[in-house]
Amino acid sequence: MEYPNKGSLFPSTVRKSEKSPDFFGSIKVDRSYLRDLMDKHTEDLIEIKISGWKRESKTGNRFLSLAVDTYVKPEGAPVLKSQEKDPWE
Numbered sequence: 001m002e003y004p005n006k007g008s009l010f011p012s013t014v015r016k017s018e019k020s021p022d023f024f025g026s027i028k029v030d031r032s033y034l035r036d037l038m039d040k041h042t043e044d045l046i047e048i049k050i051s052g053w054k055r056e057s058k059t060g061n062r063f064l065s066l067a068v069d070t071y072v073k074p075e076g077a078p079v080l081k082s083q084e085k086d087p088w089e
Contacts, residue, residue, distance in 0.1 A: 004030035009052070009064040027066050 007027025012020060027050075037046050049069035056062050
């Protein structure tokens with residue numbers, strides 16, 4: 001069964017170079033979700049938040065299960081202290 005706005009990342013077993021990805025996979029995004037993003041945002045870059053969970057398949061393979069976050073901050077919502085500064089500085 002396929003779930004909209006969900007996906008998986010699996011560890012790469014074959015890496016051809018140091019620049020090859022450590023993980024590979026995909027995420028299936030519902031068309032209505034994409035339309036909604038386009039309708040609600042006027043910026044050229046739209047940030048899509050992704051959450052991940054460590055999982056193990058029935059065969060014992062470990063992977064990351066992914067989901068997109070559809071949360072939109074309400075207009076006029078207060079800015080939290082953690083959002084006031086860049087956490088990477």
